[in-house]
Amino acid sequence: MEAMPYAAVEVVDLVKRYGRRTAVDGLTLRVERGSVTAVLGPNGAGKTTTIETCEGYRSPDAGTVRVLGLDPVRDATALRPKVGVMLQGGGIPNAVRPMEALRHAAALHADPLPPGLLVERLGLGSSLRTPYKRLSGGQQQRLSLALALIGRPELVFLDEPSAGLDPQARAVIGDLVLELRRSGVTVVLTTHLIDEAERLADEVVVIDAGRVVASGSPAGLTAGGAQTRLSFTAPAGLPLDDLRRVLGSGLACEERPAGTYRVEGPLTPSVLVSVARWCEARGVMPEGLTVSRRTLEDVFLELTGRELRG
Numbered sequence: 001m002e003a004m005p006y007a008a009v010e011v012v013d014l015v016k017r018y019g020r021r022t023a024v025d026g027l028t029l030r031v032e033r034g035s036v037t038a039v040l041g042p043n044g045a046g047k048t049t050t051i052e053t054c055e056g057y058r059s060p061d062a063g064t065v066r067v068l069g070l071d072p073v074r075d076a077t078a079l080r081p082k083v084g085v086m087l088q089g090g091g092i093p094n095a096v097r098p099m100e101a102l103r104h105a106a107a108l109h110a111d112p113l114p115p116g117l118l119v120e121r122l123g124l125g126s127s128l129r130t131p132y133k134r135l136s137g138g139q140q141q142r143l144s145l146a147l148a149l150i151g152r153p154e155l156v157f158l159d160e161p162s163a164g165l166d167p168q169a170r171a172v173i174g175d176l177v178l179e180l181r182r183s184g185v186t187v188v189l190t191t192h193l194i195d196e197a198e199r200l201a202d203e204v205v206v207i208d209a210g211r212v213v214a215s216g217s218p219a220g221l222t223a224g225g226a227q228t229r230l231s232f233t234a235p236a237g238l239p240l241d242d243l244r245r246v247l248g249s250g251l252a253c254e255e256r257p258a259g260t261y262r263v264e265g266p267l268t269p270s271v272l273v274s275v276a277r278w279c280e281a282r283g284v285m286p287e288g289l290t291v292s293r294r295t296l297e298d299v300f301l302e303l304t305g306r307e308l309r310g
């Protein structure tokens with residue numbers, strides 16, 4: 001295999017300010033070539049600012065950004081044919097029709113994908129003559145994605161690719177991301193959807209307030225800590241101390257909010273039996289009893305004390 005001396009994206013100690021507001025506050029991340037990396041964080045965390053700096057639309061106030069080994073601002077001309085960009089909000093003029101936009105973009109590249117292929121793949125066939133402004137949100141998103149891909153990029157940046165999409169359109173975009181990965185394209189996407197990050201990404205970089213708070217594979221991030229959670233609803237105010245005594249100290253039991261009970265920690269079938277017996281002894285039925293794995297949402301909550309969804 002060809003030696004790969006540099007990462008697809010390497011951001012070191014990036015700082016970006018808007019006036020007195022620090023949007024990105026010493027952020028370091030590395031994206032390996034051929035991987036899908038999701039930059040996950042709540043609104044305002046600095047995802048778009050980081051990605052726009054990687055795309056060369058903004059210059060760092062401090063720190064360095066390298067994309068395919070190059071400086072995104074200084075080497076913009078060299079990077080343009082190699083990097084596909086899907087901007088949040090499209091960045092496409094209102095009057096432009098999808099087919100015109102695709103042909104125009106194709107003409108800028110040496111070996112573009114045939115526009116017809118993208119139209120078919122992204123289900124844009126029925127809207128080719130509709131001005132951009134009049135396309136539905138989903139059609140606008142799919143057109144921006146087509147424009148990001150038309151030049152057969154080595155690396156694509158997708159800023160909130162499925163924002164505002166229905167589940168079906170989201171699935172189309174998800175499948176395409178996985179297809180890009182199979183063909184060796186590096187994908188960096190931002191999202192505030194945990195399931196999207198968990199499903200699509202090899203690596204997740206969790207950011208909050210302009211900093212990386214955790215990074216790793218979805219499985220790596222959700223391993224450790226309270227691995228599993230058992231929850232159910234029952235009448236409020238049941239005596240949890242009894243249950244704590246039965247379960248021992250390795251498991252955390254709590255009632256929050258009133259009437260919702262959780263047991264967290266390394267769960268085994270015998271924990272389930274103990275919980276069921278405890279309910280039985282009190283004559284209550286544990287409604288909606290579920291056992292679930294720790295999610296990225298839980299990880300974020302543990303790290304920041306806040307919910308990822310605003």
Ligand SMILES: Nc1ncnc2c1ncn2[C@@H]1O[C@H](COP(=O)(O)OP(=O)(O)OP(=O)(O)O)[C@@H](O)[C@H]1O
Binds near residue numbers: 018041045046047
């Ligand atoms: N052009 C700008 N001028 C001033 N402040 C800005 C500008 N762009 C972003 N900000 C601020 O910088 C911070 C980070 O914004 P950014 O858009 O990078 O976050 P984000 O994680 O992409 O959020 P979202 O999910 O809402 O897009 C926010 O507090 C935002 O209000």
